[in-house]
Amino acid sequence: MKSLMIITILFYMLSTAGYFAYLFIQKSFLQRGGYLLLLGGFLCHTMTIGCGFLQSGHLPVNNLHDTLSLAGWAVPGVFLGVQYRFNLKILGVYAAPFVALVMVLVFQIPKASAPANDILKSFWLISHVTVIFLGEAAFALAAGVGVLYLLQERTIKTKKHRFFFKRLPSLELLDSTGYGCIVIGFSLLTLGLITGFVYAKSVWGRFWSWDPKEVWSGITWLFYAALLHERLTVGWRGRKSAIMAIIGFGVLLFTFLGVNLLLEGHHVEFTKF
Amino acid sequence: MRKIVLLGINHKTAPVELRECIAFSKEETAAALEALKRHPDISEVLLFSTCNRVEVLLVTQNTSGAVEATTNFISKSNQIPMEQFEKALYIHEGDEAVRHVFRVASSLDSMLVGEPQILGQVKESYRLATVKKTSGVILNRLLHKSFFVAKRVRSETGIGDRAVSISYAAIELGKKIFGSLTRKKILLIGAGEMAELAVENLIRNKAGDIWVANRTFERAVELANGFKGKPVRFEEITACLQQVDIIISSTGAPDLVVTRDHMKGVMRLRKNQPIFFIDIAVPRDIDPEINRMPNAYVYDIDDLKGVIDENIEDRNREAIKGERIVDEAVIRFREWYEGLDVVPTIVALRNKMESIAGAEIKKTLQTNQIPEQGAHAIQKMTNSVINKILHDPTVFLKRDGIHEDKSLYIDTLRKLFKLDD
Numbered sequence: 001m002k003s004l005m006i007i008t009i010l011f012y013m014l015s016t017a018g019y020f021a022y023l024f025i026q027k028s029f030l031q032r033g034g035y036l037l038l039l040g041g042f043l044c045h046t047m048t049i050g051c052g053f054l055q056s057g058h059l060p061v062n063n064l065h066d067t068l069s070l071a072g073w074a075v076p077g078v079f080l081g082v083q084y085r086f087n088l089k090i091l092g093v094y095a096a097p098f099v100a101l102v103m104v105l106v107f108q109i110p111k112a113s114a115p116a117n118d119i120l121k122s123f124w125l126i127s128h129v130t131v132i133f134l135g136e137a138a139f140a141l142a143a144g145v146g147v148l149y150l151l152q153e154r155t156i157k158t159k160k161h162r163f164f165f166k167r168l169p170s171l172e173l174l175d176s177t178g179y180g181c182i183v184i185g186f187s188l189l190t191l192g193l194i195t196g197f198v199y200a201k202s203v204w205g206r207f208w209s210w211d212p213k214e215v216w217s218g219i220t221w222l223f224y225a226a227l228l229h230e231r232l233t234v235g236w237r238g239r240k241s242a243i244m245a246i247i248g249f250g251v252l253l254f255t256f257l258g259v260n261l262l263l264e265g266h267h268v269e270f271t272k273f
Numbered sequence: 274m275r276k277i278v279l280l281g282i283n284h285k286t287a288p289v290e291l292r293e294c295i296a297f298s299k300e301e302t303a304a305a306l307e308a309l310k311r312h313p314d315i316s317e318v319l320l321f322s323t324c325n326r327v328e329v330l331l332v333t334q335n336t337s338g339a340v341e342a343t344t345n346f347i348s349k350s351n352q353i354p355m356e357q358f359e360k361a362l363y364i365h366e367g368d369e370a371v372r373h374v375f376r377v378a379s380s381l382d383s384m385l386v387g388e389p390q391i392l393g394q395v396k397e398s399y400r401l402a403t404v405k406k407t408s409g410v411i412l413n414r415l416l417h418k419s420f421f422v423a424k425r426v427r428s429e430t431g432i433g434d435r436a437v438s439i440s441y442a443a444i445e446l447g448k449k450i451f452g453s454l455t456r457k458k459i460l461l462i463g464a465g466e467m468a469e470l471a472v473e474n475l476i477r478n479k480a481g482d483i484w485v486a487n488r489t490f491e492r493a494v495e496l497a498n499g500f501k502g503k504p505v506r507f508e509e510i511t512a513c514l515q516q517v518d519i520i521i522s523s524t525g526a527p528d529l530v531v532t533r534d535h536m537k538g539v540m541r542l543r544k545n546q547p548i549f550f551i552d553i554a555v556p557r558d559i560d561p562e563i564n565r566m567p568n569a570y571v572y573d574i575d576d577l578k579g580v581i582d583e584n585i586e587d588r589n590r591e592a593i594k595g596e597r598i599v600d601e602a603v604i605r606f607r608e609w610y611e612g613l614d615v616v617p618t619i620v621a622l623r624n625k626m627e628s629i630a631g632a633e634i635k636k637t638l639q640t641n642q643i644p645e646q647g648a649h650a651i652q653k654m655t656n657s658v659i660n661k662i663l664h665d666p667t668v669f670l671k672r673d674g675i676h677e678d679k680s681l682y683i684d685t686l687r688k689l690f691k692l693d694d
Binding site (some may be wrong): 020058152156157159161162166169171172173225234235237238239240264 | 375435446449450451452453458541543544545546547565567568570572576579582583584591
């Protein structure tokens, strides 16, 4: 299992190298190579998580090591889908190092042993966690697209077309991909929150219990809801939308990690280390 | 041994006044090819004439005779005294001539490096030479190789990638903003050659509706007819800005036509849909401050020129890679060309036969039990068979005064026996 994880990390790192080489040299075989390596890494990663599932008999999310690994897994997963839909090839230059970094971090964190937990076998909980993580991965990608957008917009506004102009795609493609990612993320987050409510109701008898994680999830949801609302009504797009996507991801990161590490609540056990 | 010689003038050596005096039209080129081919020193000839260069490519036994005949011909047919163009004339021989042809065809020698027309022009003049039957084995090979080199340079370097004219730079920018220009709506304010060229380029990129605004409405109607667009009055521009995506402005107005204050309201009504101003006018029509508003982009003529300069620098950097490809091709060509000599061809043919014979003897000796003496006899017999076979072709090729082109036979021989791989 450990060796499988090392292979996964290796795949992700090679994919990163491939994408960076593509950024500089602009040969399409490098992009294809990076893509296939990322796919390879994703499959190994899936097997790693699958093994964890089989070994413990439940979704492996009862310590920081496993939880982070699952969250990282969602990033290439969503990326492969987004790449297929929007064909934003250069985004790999963000997605590949992102997941590589997460996995290196995961590798550093010792795997705290936790007692087998029956609640992790619940259908509602499994779908709650998976769907939320996929949604968060989509938001992570939206932030990455936002960074690319800001770079390209700056290039065009300042009229200095040195490095990025020809290497990055059009603003329109970046904007619509970022928007697409946020729509996907928001839908999944909504679905994830609903499954969470249903689960909470079945376990604690109430939908909402003012747990810090719940509160911050609510704040994140409202943030992205506002972003989408403004886009549809007054046309918040381009630069503003890109900046908000990046800030939103910051809020999300706090909800995901900060709350567990700094505040108390009934989600803490998922990130024990 | 025949030599490849190239002589000519181009934009680097001669001013346009001189170039236009010497330029050959298509009919003149055809006549010139026939006349030059008749000269006893010239065995193959090709003439290449564009607005930036006139070049004559020759294959000759006698370089000085052929060069003299050609310069005399140029002087006579254009009625221009030799002294006037002698200084501008460059003469390349052998490898240098080959390199020059490759560089010209790959657009490395062009005034604007990487411009794509040159290859078509070279092909056209080669076609004329083949029609007039003035090109032979050597020029055929040389020109085909030059097409190949040009293709390689174009596909392996970025020499033709970036826009180097105002209207193409504007298109390139539009594509980076809008992704695709398909169905993007255009507003042309004012008129002017450059602006109209940009609109035509946009139409070629499948742009959508076109509006034309002008101080005088009659002029707007006239221009709009040309582009199948709609004329609008000058006062309607602000209303029009709500719907269009790309504005090309080129008026003679002394003041700004579109200001930041105009645009503030417009952007709200557009729901912040991106808008791209191309301001070709001097003094400027579009408030440069608009560029600082979100989703609005303004490029004036200097900005576009700056972009072009950057792109030209880019191309020149890429041209260095192109030179390397050319160098490689020159060496390859030299190998082939030297092979056209009689002696190395006969040696290559002998080597090929000996290696075939050697392999067959080895096989025979291995599978049949032949005593050593017998093996020796077989070896001897094979050698004399090879000698006998090679005797007639050797005598034929070494005989002086083959009526036709000797290199034709050598080339055929090399092809028949696959001596070049």
